[in-house]
Amino acid sequence: MGELRSCPKCGDFYNYTGIREVCGKCAQEEEKMYEDVYRFLRKRDNRSATIEQIVDATGVEEDLLHKWVRKGRLQPAMFPNLGYPCDSCGALTTKGKLCINCQTELKSELNKFEAAREFRESVEESERTTYYADSNKKKQ
Structure with missing residues (x-):
């Protein structure tokens, strides 16, 4: 059984089960942003893009990029200029x-x-x- 939490992005309440840190609606938005970033990075010219260049090109927040690298969704072995603080x-x-x-x-x-x-x-x-x-x- 999960606990009721307030989504840090939108403020809506959601049932926290330990898997996602945001509500379902925000999780879907994050997934769309992830797909945009991954599509951008798959291009050979963009594989060595820095975090600032990715933010400028895709509009994704820097914190989300750090989160995806930390969780292993974006591999620094494939994209050498990625990391987290x-x-x-x-x-x-x-x-x-x-x-x-x-x-x-x-x-x-x-x-x-x-x-x-x-x-x-x-x-x-x-x-x-x-x-x-x-x-x-x-x-x-």
């Missing part, structure tokens, strides 16, 4: 939520954090070491 910096990426630069930076920061944690643990371990003096030893 990185969740961190906004640069175009073709898979995941972060671009390569943000992934590299995040991995670097995680490695630094892990090294610092290991250092802190080794310092704490050395501070826990107890040294005992042997008072039974004879002095010469």
